[in-house]
Amino acid sequence: MIQLSSPEETTEEEIEIPKRDDIREDLISKLKDDLGESLVATEIIAEVDVWARVTKEAWLETAQVLLTRYNMKYFNFLSAIDWLPSPFGRDMDAQVDQPEPVTPEEMTWGTTGGETRFQLLARVHDPENHLGISLKVDLEDTDLSIESWSSIYPGADWHEREVSEMFGITFLNHPNPVKLYLPGDFEGYPMRKDFALLARRIKPWPGIVDVEDMPGEESEEDEVDA
Amino acid sequence: MRKIKLPGLIKGLGVTFKTLVRTLTKGSHTVQYPRVKESPPPRARGVIALHEENCTACMLCARECPDWCIYIEGHKYKAPPRRPGGKPRKKNALDRFDIDFSLCMFCGICVDVCPFEALFWTPEYEYSELKIADLLHDKTLLSQWMETVPDFEDYEAGSEAKKLTVPR
Amino acid sequence: MSDTADTKQMAYIAAQAADARVNLEIETEGMTLNIGPQHPATHGTLRIVVRLDGEQVISADPLMGYMHRGYEKLTEVRTYPQVTTLVNRIDWLGSFANEVPFILAAEQLMEVEAPPRAQWIRTALFEMSRIANVVLFLGDMGVQLGAVTPVFFAFRDREFILNQIEAVTGGRFHPNFDRIGGLKDDLPKGWIDETRGVLKRIRNFCDEIETLVVGNEIFQSRTRNIGVIPADIGLSYGLSGANIRSSGVDWDIRRDGGVGLVHNELDWKVWTHPDGDSFARFWVRLQEVRESCTMIEQILDGIPSGPVMAKVPRIIKVPAGEAYVETENPLGVMGYYVISKGDLTPFRVKIRSASFNNVSITPWLLKGVYVPDVISILASLYFILGDIDR
């Protein structure tokens, strides 16, 4: 349960006694029994949230299990994450002057780790005991397709359509696999990190410091810049 | 629920009739705009005013603006020393300070981040233009808005915030 | 239309004929009607393609994206303080409430907490934005059903709430007032007393709406048993807010685990209605406005003194991590899944907006209803286009 406790308090107490979150621990241990090997990684932030990463094959089963055995009746959202570091940096430092892509950083993953560029992210909730869980699943670049949840959670229908058009992930057995927001003939997947945000690239950033130096004087970087 | 005596249809007629009478006797809630004007509260974000003397062309506002709608150009010059015999001070002079109000989202981040108290909000709102290009307010125009900047309000009891003053 | 679709449709008509509603001998031809994108009922640019048999809906397919602004993409190139200006514009009627979950998510990652005074004022503004939003719904529902007057009442009294929000934040629609670690500013002098007067007006407005709309027999006959959503189906579609509470689900994030807001220190009630129809949704929202008034009154009495801003660095860099924070916004549950990599900008923000889920039930809900009920059901689900399209 998400308690009315501030993160700050949580950390302070964490330093004193490592906090245990029995409800969430319980959920994870039960899930381990139910899903077995399919549960790849889990993470709990005590009294805040819980994450679980499952294998792609168990994606549909996970939903089924959560709905039927854990009363996770409430479908919260389904989305995807592209872990590729943006090749365009923050799109801020005068991209027009620097059209070459920034040297790509190493790909790093967040909570519960990961192995592939694309991860699916979903969240379901138990409306009676007020317990939610975020789920993740890795998707290989070579096979960006996964079973659709819409047979279990009808609400996943639109979310999957959105993910599919924004990230280029295919959902198998989806009842209506057409684009949701974008026009039908749109090409490309806008939410991927390598899809350039044009609005930030057609105009120079006005924040470049171009206070001209006095003639005959060396530039002293940003002396008044706070 | 309490017992309803009259049918709701008739009670509903009463509500509209009551409003009719109230409007006729006590006047309407609307104002006849160009003749009567409502005054927005002092904090209202109408248009941004520039206190030019305080601006050092530090570019902070232009960098923090989410819409990239502030354009600043400046140059450096040597100001005469404060005390006789001292070193001449190096200062930034403001050549251009434009805010494009056709792009501005009125978020107020520029006013917040300004470390030198050079930018202020004024509740003035009557500056619509026929051409969108005219919404680009330059240094002179922005400085004129300075006259309309109201004083900061006092704070409610229990506040520990410090009341600022507007440089005039 | 393709052959399969026609076969499907004929099968559907045959199923309906069993209900003795459609006479197959006449062989009526269906009609496709575009409700929207430019239509008075969609208050925005939602387009619903309905297939009609006479005035009965065979299938309804909402199409959107006419106003998609790509906020999830835009957040990736904006610093954390800049994001709040964006999220203001998601649900533009209750914009302050949009900032709160995002700020709370960022605070959770940064492990800072707003001082108590900031939390109380935040809650007050949060509830005021709920009033500003839902009051318009209460009026708008009347307009969708043909009564012109309630919406003017709504605009009239909403004005006062907006004035109060503007007096604190400086913005009527887009306050951009919430900051990581607190609030931008404190309350101006005299605001608390003025707000009490405004709340009285809002209660008065609720009474007027109760007599004018809720008590009206025509309104009741138009909304009772129309668009009934059973609790389980509503939950599986991810409906939230008053839409799910009117189906009898007693679940309100403000009470059941709200972070960073002080609802749990106030005395209030979560309203539910067992029916799950359009009338229930209207009724629950009406009660919620009154409940919000009660909450704000309590807050005005009990605002603690102190600073409104915690100590946060001037340049905000959020530590790496992931956080999902949701709040009970006027339209329903709004959540932000923020992934940070320790940078100035978020790495990815998933915006879980309430209306998107709320409207996703329409293809299921609109089957078999009449055209006028399409309008009343859509109005009672209450969506804001910016909240669907983001």
Next chain:
Amino acid sequence: MSVVLADLAYWQETTIRLLVGLIAVLLPAGTLVYLFLFKMMSFMQSRLGPMEAGPYGSLQLLAEVGKFLQKEDILPKAADRLIFKLAPFVVLISTFLLILVIPAGPDLWFIDVDTGIFLGLAVSSISVIGILMAGWASSSKYSLLGALRATGQLIAYELPMVLAVVGVIIQAGTLNVQEIVMAQATGEIFGFGGIGNPYVITQFVGFLIFLIAVQAELTQPPFDMPVAESELVTGYLTEYSGLRFLMFFIGEFATAAIFSALAATLFLGGWYVPGLEPTDNLFNVIGPIVLLGKMLLVAFFIFWFRFTYPRFREDQLQQLAWKVLIPLSLVNIVITGVLKVVF
């Protein structure tokens, strides 16, 4: 009017009749729009309404007409051009014909036929044809739906309206409108003749049914499904613009005025006010004013309902007509007939 016109040539007489007819249609319609649509509606919604054109916005209507005249006359590409253009005239014709039967004084009438009320109710149905033409010719789905709804609705409500009037006819014993007014002016209620016998008292049920039916005939809320702007944009008017829309607009409000006048004539005593002899020549002067006043009173109710109620659904509307209003008016007729025989 008949007195004045007696010595004139036919063309002169016709011109005068036309002019007076125009005034009789447009003036009350304009008054209704200004008083109720512009002002009363605004006051009911805590605002002032138009204030700029003329004192208190009284010339706003002229400004609106000027605006409509300037607008482009848009014809949808797929429209049935002739019928599309003709439809507003058909609606207007119905309105102009309807005014003929209403007398405004003992000697002020356009036509004095023995079946006046019958004629009036008959010509009022012509507008249905105009609406159906508009909806069909627009080749727009919204228009078509609106027109079909309008047709169903107008036919359904014609019946209770006629049946409500039957009660009056039975009581007055005549179909002649002028004689109905006279019967009310000279009538007595249980021996008390001080205020005549306005049938609103003895035929109260009939009056209510008539008002509801008029509301539906005028497609005003709560019966405005044919133009339901939140569902069908504006129903059969969707594709019309400029002058043609203006004609529909005039038709709508002129019909509202005339139906109110008809209700005032049938139930409120028409041009007669108690205290004077009904044959008094004075009524030829004050009659129109009295009628206008009574008409405004009825119209006030019609518009009051309009600004307060939400609309029914189409099937609920039909149920109200067939299951409630028609049986009720039949009962009313039976009771009226019985009482007429008894007393």
